Amino acid sequence: MNQRIVHHPVLGSLDAGKSLHFRFNGTTYPAYEGETIAAALLASGVRTLRVHEEKGTPRGIYCNIGHCYECRVTVDGVPTVRACMTLVQDGMEVTAGVVLPTPLKKGGHSQ
Amino acid sequence: MIDALIIGAGPAGLSAAIACAKQGLSVRIVDEFYRAGGRLLGQLHQEPNGTWWNGMEEAARLDREARAAGVEIACGVSVFNVVPSSSGWIASTTEGEIETSLLLIATGASETAVPVPGWTLPGVMSIGAAQVMTNVQRVRVGERGVIIGVNILSVAIARELQLAGIQIDRMILPPVSTVTGKAGFPEAVMRSLLRVAHLAPSPLIRWGSQLMKSSWMQRLGVSLYPSQGFSMWDIPIQLRTAALEIVGTNQVEGVRIARVAPDGQPIPGSEQIIPADFVCIAGGLSPLAELAAIAGCPFAYVPSLGGHVPIHNDRMQTPLPGLFVAGNITGVESAKVAMAQGIVAGLSMADAHGALADSAELENAIRQVGIVRQRATIQFHPDIDEGRATVGQLALASTGK
Ligand SMILES: Cc1cc2nc3c(=O)[nH]c(=O)nc-3n(C[C@H](O)[C@H](O)[C@H](O)COP(=O)(O)OP(=O)(O)OC[C@H]3O[C@@H](n4cnc5c(N)ncnc54)[C@H](O)[C@@H]3O)c2cc1C
Ligand code: FES
Numbered sequence: 001m002n003q004r005i006v007h008h009p010v011l012g013s014l015d016a017g018k019s020l021h022f023r024f025n026g027t028t029y030p031a032y033e034g035e036t037i038a039a040a041l042l043a044s045g046v047r048t049l050r051v052h053e054e055k056g057t058p059r060g061i062y063c064n065i066g067h068c069y070e071c072r073v074t075v076d077g078v079p080t081v082r083a084c085m086t087l088v089q090d091g092m093e094v095t096a097g098v099v100l101p102t103p104l105k106k107g108g109h110s111q
Numbered sequence: 112m113i114d115a116l117i118i119g120a121g122p123a124g125l126s127a128a129i130a131c132a133k134q135g136l137s138v139r140i141v142d143e144f145y146r147a148g149g150r151l152l153g154q155l156h157q158e159p160n161g162t163w164w165n166g167m168e169e170a171a172r173l174d175r176e177a178r179a180a181g182v183e184i185a186c187g188v189s190v191f192n193v194v195p196s197s198s199g200w201i202a203s204t205t206e207g208e209i210e211t212s213l214l215l216i217a218t219g220a221s222e223t224a225v226p227v228p229g230w231t232l233p234g235v236m237s238i239g240a241a242q243v244m245t246n247v248q249r250v251r252v253g254e255r256g257v258i259i260g261v262n263i264l265s266v267a268i269a270r271e272l273q274l275a276g277i278q279i280d281r282m283i284l285p286p287v288s289t290v291t292g293k294a295g296f297p298e299a300v301m302r303s304l305l306r307v308a309h310l311a312p313s314p315l316i317r318w319g320s321q322l323m324k325s326s327w328m329q330r331l332g333v334s335l336y337p338s339q340g341f342s343m344w345d346i347p348i349q350l351r352t353a354a355l356e357i358v359g360t361n362q363v364e365g366v367r368i369a370r371v372a373p374d375g376q377p378i379p380g381s382e383q384i385i386p387a388d389f390v391c392i393a394g395g396l397s398p399l400a401e402l403a404a405i406a407g408c409p410f411a412y413v414p415s416l417g418g419h420v421p422i423h424n425d426r427m428q429t430p431l432p433g434l435f436v437a438g439n440i441t442g443v444e445s446a447k448v449a450m451a452q453g454i455v456a457g458l459s460m461a462d463a464h465g466a467l468a469d470s471a472e473l474e475n476a477i478r479q480v481g482i483v484r485q486r487a488t489i490q491f492h493p494d495i496d497e498g499r500a501t502v503g504q505l506a507l508a509s510t511g512k
Binding site (some may be wrong): 003004005006008009010011014035036038039042043047048049052057058059060061062063064065066067068070084085086087 | 145150155163165167187189221224231232233234235236237239240241244245246249250274275276361362
């Protein structure tokens with residue numbers, strides 16, 4: 001699947017940069033230089049970037065300009081990186097946020 | 112230490128940088144996005160005379176001009192704190208602290224979220240997200256989508272998505288709730304649309320909007336609208352239909368909608384689910400003013416400017432020494448107004464630095480803001496002038512300037 005807008009009636013033809021590859025959750029995806037992680041994944045049909053830390057419900061981008069932090073992923077071991085603001089680098093390792101333990105929540109209602 | 116630090120490389124920040132660098136100040140801009148231009152990058156509108164406003168080109172021009180004037184532009188740098196120092200301001204950024212004698216905050220606007228049930232599903236995004244993905248990143252947000260929220264921004268962006276070959280199934284209202292406020296009332300939405308009717312390509316809508324300028328006509332218009340609504344650029348706009356819920360398991364699969372009465376309440380028995388692979392939510396814009404608040408700047412709540420705005424005078428000075436604001440942070444208006452305000456802020460900073468060669472230039476720039484405002488194609492609110500006047504009076508009261 002390639003959802004890139006190659007021809008645009010007003011903006012003209014897509015001026016794609018050098019082609020790169022990166023990994024997301026262990027799968028290799030193509031990207032072009034100058035593309036954000038979020039855009040490159042969406043171009044390959046991937047919408048889910050993480051799951052809610054507690055409920056496990058899937059999440060993708062919301063604002064796409066760095067305001068909402070819905071798109072946070074781990075990049076080369078660094079957590080809480082915004083996928084909508086971060087350009088893909090060749091060989092980058094990206095992993096989705098996962099469900100985290102909530103030890104304080106379980107039975108956490110005190111009398 | 113640099114003379115001027117500008118936070119935000121949107122049209123306001125870049126224009127300010129050019130203006131004050133040309134007066135000889137050393138200027139640096141930081142922006143957390145990966146390229147300069149701000150929200151200008153995604154903008155693509157057809158002007159009434161038929162030419163296109165291509166934000167990407169405008170942004171590139173401003174970026175070139177700023178660099179040519181000697182401005183240092185650092186992208187991918189977020190500012191998270193600003194504090195006054197003995198000689199100006201210190202900004203804390205993801206790349207360390209920056210000291211400056213003058214500080215301009217030009218952080219723009221953010222979109223107001225509308226939490227429609229199901230809005231956290233992947234495939235649901237703000238209307239601005241779809242604009243950036245389509246026009247800047249050149250990736251299709253989906254095949255066929257629904258836009259929830261009918262306002263000037265969402266109507267303009269619907270057209271932009273269509274240009275990129277993305278199908279908009281329809282535009283509908285959000286459900287009426289305490290958070291959606293007027294955006295869920297057909298009449299209020301109708302009234303606000305009338306203000307942008309001059310953008311409509313169809314003479315029919317232009318005529319219709321003239322006919323419906325009186326309020327009883329508007330009520331009639333809303334109640335007589337066929338449930339199919341009307342179309343702009345063949346995109347159905349249905350003011351008598353609201354989204355009740357976005358449905359899907361792992362991502363958006365559709366939207367549960369219902370016809371609504373003129374007061375926005377769903378009509379029993381009219382529910383249906385329409386398929387969609389993406390949904391855009393348009394809740395309007397408000398000034399992104401947190402940094403000015405952290406700095407200690409006094410604020411005013413002015414609904415016609417989009418919400419809480421830092422108090423400032425017509426020279427874009429806040430009551431805090433050395434702190435300036437420009438662009439959408441001072442009230443939500445179009446990019447051309449932001450540029451005009453940026454020039455004022457830049458010259459005003461040069462003046463504060465004692466480097467403004469000709470003070471008439473600043474006076475002219477201030478007048479120019481008013482002229483650009485009058486001519487703006489896109490107006491986010493009808494009472495902008497009043498809102499601006501309110502802030503001006505508050506500035507006068509707080510500083511005597
Ligand atoms: C999503 C969206 C879409 C819009 N679309 C249109 C449109 O189609 N047509 C139209 O006329 N108007 C549109 N607007 C209104 C738009 O804001 C103005 O037209 C204009 O771009 C405002 O210019 P500005 O310079 O004030 O701010 P902006 O263009 O918003 O630029 C602000 C810049 O500041 C940066 N920034 C913010 N906070 C920080 C921080 N803490 N640290 C570092 N950098 C920061 C941002 O990354 C951004 O680049 C849109 C606004 C938004 C939010
Ligand atoms: S999508 Fe909102 S921060 Fe990335």
